[in-house]
Amino acid sequence: MAFLLRAIGFTESIPGFPYTPCSGSSTTTADTPTITWTMRQGECDESKRSVTIFSVNLADMEPRKRELVRHAMKRAKSLLLPGILRCYGAAEHRDTVYLATEPCEPLSKMKCGQMGSPLATSGDDDDEGEAFNDIVALGLKAVGSAVSALHKNKLIHGNVGRDSVFVISTGEWRLFGLELVSGFDDVGSSYLSYCSLLPAYRRPPETQHTNYESGGKTCAIDSWGLACLIYEVLGVNDQASGKLSQSCSTEDLRSCRTLPRTLQSGFSGLCAVNPKMRHDVDRFLRTSDFIISSDYVQSMQMLDDYSLKDAAERERFMEHLANVVHTFPRDACKHLVLQKLRASFTFGILPGVVDTVVKIAARMPSPEEYATHVSPVIVALFRSKERMVRLRILQHAAELLPQMPPAVVDGEVWSEYASGFESPIAAIREHSARALVPIAPLLTEKRIVNDVPKYIAQLQQDSEGPIRTNATIALCLIADTIPAEYRSKLFAQRFGRMLKDPFAPSRTAALRSFHTTLKHFTAQDIAELVIPGVSPLSMDKVAEVRAVALDVIHAAVSRLDANHREISSSTANEGNVIPPAGVVNNNTNGAGNGVKGSNAALDTQGWGSSGSSSVIQLESTTKGGMENSMPAASKASPFPQKVWGSQSSPSVREDDEESWGEEIQMKPHKLRLHSTATRNGTGAVVPDSLTSDDHPEDKRTLKIRKKGIGASRLS
Template sequence: MSFFLRAIGLGGNSIPNFNFTLGEEIEVLRGYAAVPWVVRAGTRNEDGSKVTIFEFNANSASSSSATMDMARNVSKRAKTLMLPGFLRCYDSVEYNNTIYVATEECLPLVRILGDPEIKRDYYDEESGERFDEGVALGLRHVSQALVALHKHQLVHGNVSNESVFVVKSGEWRLFGLELVAGHNEENGLYRRYWSILPDYRRPPETLTSSGGSSTSPAIHNVDAWGLGALIFSVYSGLDNERLSVVKGSDMRSCRTMPRTLQSGFTGLTGTNPKLRMPIDKFLTDAEFVSGSEYVLALQQLDELALKDATDRDAVYRHLTTVMDMFPLRACKYIILAKLSAAMQFGGGSATALEPILKIGTRLTDPVVFGELVAPIVMTLFLSQDPMVRLRLLSSAAQYAPLLPVTLVNDKIWAPFSTGFNSTNANLRELTVRALVHFVPLLDEKIISSDVIRYVTALQQDREGPIRTNATICLCLIADHIPVAIRPKTLVHGFGRMLRDPFLPSRLAALRSFQGTTHHLTPQLLAEAVIPGVAPLSLDANSEVRDLVFRVMDASLESLKKHAGTIPVAVAADDSQQAATSNPNSGVASPVSAGPATTAAAPAAAAGSFWGSWGGKSASTGPAATANGTAVNNNSIASASSSGSNNAPSSATAVKPLSTATPKHQDATTSSYSAPVVPAPTSSSSATTAGGSGGNSWEDELDFGESKPAAVSSLRPSSSLAATNSGMKLKKKGFGGGGAAKVE
């Protein structure tokens, strides 16, 4: 029922024929030309948009016939004065001796000047360069409104800090229409009620008994003085109570206003009305207004449609250099709006992205960024200009983390992904580099299907730097790849690049292995990573060889930790069960065997050559083998070093990855120790083994800015092939989806 009553204007606080709902009280303007307006927040009933409602109750104690006349004049003039610089009025109505005027959302200037917190919100500071720039633009808007009003032969007569209101963007709007009347109107409201104004707001000629009818022939005289009173109230620091006792002659003693404004202020407040500065001359001559960078920047943005492409780019570049001087609120709601309009109607270019992103860096709230900057970014991704796309991609780190997730997945990803298939090599490279900043916002489905597919394709690109950057990208996004496919995706992605003839590509693959070891399963480390990187220990490049050993050290360290978690008791029971079920298996009984035989029993029971090659021997005496014969540990290393592959006769024996070297001979008789890696001494050194995360090597191997010689001129190094006589790496190992196999 209440909804129905509100719909027909009869319920709640609804007012007939007034399609707005009153909200909380914001301010009571008691000195507002003697009309006690109550300023309220409000909403429009159709869409819930915010408005400001001025309310005057004629039944209040301070009401009189004069105040009622002035309030009705506001209601009438507000709906008819549709001039630039004036507060926009949506509707006004009189109901139950109360006048309601609905305007665009705003705050009284006197409220902002009197509240330091609100003042900082609008101008970033209580005083200083940004505040002065905001005042310069405000004075320009008020002056332009007065000039337009005078062209219609109307006088405002009530210019002050209480007749100026500040909208959401920080711009000033003129209101206070109580005394608006015709210039030649003898019985107009201004001539009837000017005596109620404070002395400092009245020109000296109106203080005489004649009222100045014969001494104020120029239409601008009254409002020029009022504009000077407005300037004084802004920079004097006095509240309205103290301003009410200020005389006109006292205003000249203000020493806190900027130097560039003082000459214009003196011209506006001249005691001789014939010598008083016209308002349009104040706009052009006052350096404070005409020389303001903020004012000039907005003028140039308004004239973009009249400029050619070269001049527009010059405007954008200059705007970027002076952006820090402007209040943030103005950048958000004025400059961004103008730049967005330029982009939509063909006035934008790649250069326009610079001021947009510079504003974006000052927006720390993702919600505000999503409302104001994200739509512009989406529009730019739809542009067919390759330079715009290149600027977007190269600056992705500045804006991508603040973009809304839904916008990236639904609107931006589709045009973004076209860069992977571009015929422009620079565009492909920048796309894969920018992907690092977008992946955290993408859905797992897109990562599993599209992202992995595009990165894999770029790993086969004809340009070596692009292949390198694709591998780096895969490492940096490893944390965001779904867990179910992460290990194999990383192993296959990095493994296929180990055979790349482009040196930085092989380095990137090895560093990626080193930085993502914690993502790989023990089985992949043992069956794919270590066998896959081992052949590169013979690479002609020393940095590659060093990285190989670091990757192997990190992998072995991880395998050692995993081996410590395997239940030993289960393995012993299995060995005992195997010995019981097969008396001829060659496993010596602990009762009849000597110390050496006992030490070798677990390895023999496993039926594998690895137990005796990589383990620690308990004695230098003979050990039992799988066929029941005793051999010396040194004979294993010797056989290996001579190139023979004498595998045990057990059916479960596995061939070694490669022939052993003299270094491995020591490992058969002592505990294993990782090779000592020299400390990095230059930017080409890799991080220490076992480092986690993908960024550990990002600085030392950049994204390949400088393009090396054509890849086609390079020949694969012979060290990439598996040269050991006892091992051959199948293609299926890294590229085909399975683990590495050894023959």
Template sequence: MWSFFARDPVKDFNYEILPETQETSGIWTLHRGKRKIGGEPVSVFVYEVSTGTEEQAQLAKAAFKRMKTLRHPNILAYVDGLETEKSLYLVTEQVTSLAAHLKAQSDRGGSGELEISWGLHQIVKAVSFLVNDCHLLHNNLGIWSVFVDRAGEWKLGGLDHMTPENEDASTSLPSAKAVHPDMDKYDPPESPNGGEKWAGDVWRLGCLIWEVFNGPLPRTTSLRSLGKIPKALVPHYCELVGANARARPNPARFLQNCRARGGFLSNNFVESNLFLEEIQIKDPAEKHQFFQDLSENLDSFPEDFCKHKVLPQLLTAFEFGNAGAVVLTPLFKVGKFLSAEEYQQKIIPVIVKMFSSTDRAMRIRLLQQMEQFIQYLNDAAVNSQIFPHVVHGFTDTNPAIREQTVKSMLLLAPKLNESNVNQELMRHFARLQARDEQGPIRCNTTVCLGKIAPYLNAGTRQRVLISAFSRATKDPFPASRAAGVLGFAATHNYYNVTESAARVLPTLCTLTVDPDKNVRDQAFKAIKSFLTKLETVSEDPTKLAEIEKDVMSSAQPAGAAASWAGWAVTGVSSLTSKLIRTGPGAEVGGPADNTPVAAGTASPRTGNPVTDGVTVGKELTGLSKAELAKKKREERRKELEAKRAERKAAKGPLKLGTRKLD
């Protein structure tokens, strides 16, 4: 029974003090800590009664009491506390001292003026709250009494010397100078009764600003040297440290002056923070505009701010605020700052939920930006939670949705299971290729099929590829016919010699008289390639097994797809954009630029000639007209050199298959 009363209360404390780091803050020692159950990080301020004086113990107990009763977003948040005969434990939100934070930022490249501007805004707002709302005097304001949380937010602490405005601080509590003799350089020059009661706190605010930009204050006279204080802040700083106490501005007026147009506290970073603080009471139109502008500003904002303040607001705005697609761009920008584990925990659940949205703008932006998050999606989530929603895009009435859905398969195919990729996906591809009214979408479907061929099993490749590419070669849209030819060439290793001779070559030969010159050129090259393979087997039948080794091969794992020489989905995927604008400047499903350009006219965007409603030339091949002409001249020169070489070799007998055709 007696052992119960003799228990050490520290052992029953809900928080554990970590030994890694210790910082001194006035009479307190700052430790990192964590909750014993759950492991949430905290900070623990410890005051050892045995090592301090009676005056210091009095200050520590006063601060302990004030921390429990004061609540403000810019004042260090009290979490828990414990008072024993030996020590005082003050548990707060996780923070580090401002001095340590500025040093760490300087070591990493410098703490920018944007972050400092918002930090000073927070501290001045906290002082204004104490002076104007609570009628309290801080009496201990300085760099040692400011702390920074993990989001970069500055918090006012150091409440040891705080007193009511109408109470004489010299009689109620020991002065800071009495406890720390070296603190007299921060004392204002006037007598205690000079000017407003808060004039001393305003003076010390000026000292804080000086130290933030210039480092520790060596002596009071150093305040006259501006050092690195920004020009926009200089006139307001001079008011704070003016010799006339009556001329010093109230903290609220100082804040108002600095927030004026052109002032140090008037910038996008401060404006964004202020909006986020009041986002719950903003109307939907204001939120929509804010998130649109936020994407452009994030590049200049501090990383910690983006991770710990912007990201939670973005997630909340989507989850509860019906923000919609507008949060996607800033969400993915912030996602770049996260580790793989953090991304998996915070972003992926939201993305999975977004795919079930019926909002077309949301869906198309997800598809357009899939490359930014696909690596974080596991195969199970793709097959069970994402692919079933994505496939609805194949039948969407909006061509832009269908186009992006087709293109997204390049990223999703490596993660799809056998049923989804060999059955469900092939069924949709067959319908699009045969019946879609948009030629560029039929073309992109053919391109995508060739690109994902390595992920199909052998049976599906045997059943689908030749039929699909043959169908494409009969398409009225020239780019689709070219895509069919290139598809044959790119997947040539999946056809045995019998299929090559009996099914592929006859189809390609019909295109040698195609009305489109590009289709004819691609057909001749593909024919030469297949003939070379057949000639090789004819000359040396033992090479048959090597040539047909991929015909019955299993589906390849992610990342094992063969490269495509001379053709890529980015080359032809841009075709659809001539039929409908799907970029940020167009409202999906709205009256966008979805009317084909008349054939024979000039493209309004590029000036290139238009055929069958799409721009040809650089839009299709990736080369300008001058580059195309140069390439054709080079090809012609090589052909002439080859013919000259053949004529020289004509003196001897010719052997089939001795020269590899291009």
């Protein structure tokens, strides 16, 4: 490490400069007419804060440039004004000057489409062109504000231009290049001594005269510099910008007509030949349509002044921001807008901010970007105690949650989200049930097995019928995320419970859920649990419930029929060896594929309404019967008994005679064919009527059980 530090001009430690370059970081050269800086990324030794380290070697530099470097270091340490690149520390050691600033990149190294963000922009696309103009407008406002702050402190910058502007990590522009900063009363001795180092077009016309007096409108020097910055950024292309110092003249600057129309008037005022007629920077910021008509610039200003606004102004602004944020530069939304929104949460979160976050999140296709920039904001919104904010974030859960990292959802979002199940507000409970559908795939298996059934059961006891209905449907929609070994038992309990719900849509939802999840039940479960539980609803007083119940019964019986044929086929092939109870048809290509209607689908496209609250619309694709095939499940039921009000029968053995009643003589009737009969078209005899005769010689009797569910047996 010591060798690396020495190779780039650092010793092992620099007194009074606790900053170290990052190993492997590349270097960038910031060429200016006055000083050539070497830039590299570094970090603070104590706080590990990221910085950019500027360095310049004084050994081979002419004396007057050495003075400029030392002057720049002094000004960087002392000037803490808005819009000025913030300097964290500076030192001179062994003929080298070091400056540590906030992370930045030189504006002069970026292409026109990257000034303020890595946005790849071309002038051919109107939307991207407007986004680029917004970036420049905000940058000019930042630089102009820095110059105005200097003027209020009786200082001029004297070196405003593209090579003295740097772009920080949020995409905002910052003014640097402080080597020519001087006081109003010191312009003649300081600025004029070194301004000859600047290109000719960068020097105001009056300063090129030998009889220039500094007692006039001194701030006009920076007005000319701001006009040069506009010309270098918007007036020429990237290829020509590198040759401006050799090819550009004052007349070229003043005659530029390629600027946006809203900037022409303000630009002409900044570069007037007569310094007394030249507009000052503050006037340009207040009157330029290029800046004041930009929604992006005004929104960023409002976010900066958010703490000074009252509640009504904040609410109006958040609603306006949601309507215009889609027009902002994408990377500006990522780096700047979201950051300022999070800062505004300190003063309270308004419901309107959720819509803004949703629109920004929709423009983040990269999972890495989403996790870095959007996820922290979503977590902060879930932590809000404002009920309207909670409701809004739940309403947009399907748009915001799927792209979040599962670890963040399970570890940080779930605990806040789950509190909505116990909210006193019915709308929050309802949308918490709906939000379970997008959030479930991001949860761990432990969370799904332990927590989700508990909250589903809680919602199924809610006083609001639509909430009970939506809880049932939500469980059906997340069926595939539940571990296979828990599905049949959980579904039987949760869906079976709702079959007796007094709210008709809730019973319908339970039936459709059974229909949809029938593939997760074994044949034994269907015979012992599903059919006995569903059958009573075939006599329901509501026609829709009866129809759906019959559909489920038909699908269940088809499953049992397919299972019967599969068992019969396997026993024939295996020497009539009867398989044990619970054998399931696992052959998805066999007779089980003919099961009708067991693959009922859910319509999740919209939300219907019932009463005062809305209910998920759950519709089967089958009509009046079953049309789709359902492969038989392969896993036996984990529980052998029925769960819908069934009672255990007393233990009865086959040889237990006490459980049988007295023998009753049963006289079976014998069918007799009348003498009149006809033949059908196939030649078979078809009787006209059937009668029965008594046959006392048939003495077979039936014994009937006294108790239990026992069947009769012949003797």
